[in-house]
Every structure is written in C-alpha cells, then in structure tokens.
Amino acid sequence: MQVPICNFDAKNAILCPQCESKVESGQLTKADVDASIKLAKLAKTNSEIDKFSLFSCREVSGDFVLYLSKADIDIIRQSRVLYRTLQNEFSGKIWLVESEANDRKFIEDLFFPIRILSINVVWVPGGIQKTKVIVSGKWTVKFPIDINRVINIVKQVRQLDIVIEFEDGQRK
Secondary structure, three states, X not given: OEOOOOHHHHHHOOOOHHHHHHHHHOOOOHHHHHHHHHXXXXXXXXXHHHXXXXXXXXXXXXXXXXXXXXXXXXXXXXXHHHHHHHHHHOOOOEEEEEOOOOHHHHHHHHHOOOOEEEEEXXXXXXXXXXXXXXXXXXXXXXXXXXXXXXXXXXXXXXXXXXXXXXXXXXXX
16 A cells, blocks of 8 residues: 555554654645555555555545545445445545546546536636536536535635536536
C-alpha cells in the first residue's frame, strides 16, 4: 500500500519526526494523515485495499476527497461492499478522484455515476470566469448527488466557480 506518510506510521497511527515535520511545513495535511491511518487499518483485513495507492486526501466541509490511482477507483466502483467499507471508516462522505486528473476529469469523478454532457468555460459580465457543467437527465429531489457539495468541493479544491445545468435546461 502506498500512502502519503510512512507505511510504519500509518500502521501504528503515530508519526515519525520526518512525517511530523511534513505536516508542520504544510506538505501533508491532517486529512492525509487520517486517511492513511484509516486505509492502513482496513488493509490489515482486506487484501484489495492493501494494494491501493493513496496520493492525497482533502477535507472539505466534513467530506473527504481521496486522490487514488485510476485502477484503485475502478476496483472500488465495481464493488459496493468495498465502497461501503471505505465509507464507514470516514466520518463524512468520501469522494473518489484520480490523482492525475485535470479539472474536467475531477468534475466527472465527483459526479460519478451521472454522465456529464459538457463542461465549458464561460465569461460572465464583470470579467468573471465560470465553469458551466451540463449534466444528463433532469434534477429531482431523489437526484443521487448533492449538487451544493460538489460546487463547494470544486470551489475549495480547484478554485473554480461552477454552474450546473441539467439536460432539460434546469439550472441548479
């Protein structure tokens, strides 16, 4: 398993002086450390998780954005049991994104399994740049993704202002 902190630190839930200095300098976040420890704990009983590569973790308003390899994300998305196991370990909702993702792929990962029809950059009066995301289908109260959470995560992590529209023209 590959995590942002030392494997020994992750398995024993304490930080060595080297990892401690990375946290103090800002190279690592508290979320990186917490996610590494949680994954190491799960890896003791789950061999699939033991093969994962966690590159980073960001906490946004109680939610956790996990930066994993594409192969790891595919494995998690194919198994509801594995996803629930991970989700139960974290206090907030987990969002899985590719570590090397550009802005477009990042947004698509947040909306998974919903299909994104297009992502465009638009300029609004005043010279403000916004990213317009058009989502397939229409918005209902049972829509599986909390749109406001996605908007907040994109704003906090990527510093992008996004506007979400649905295929039927509804704006959220």
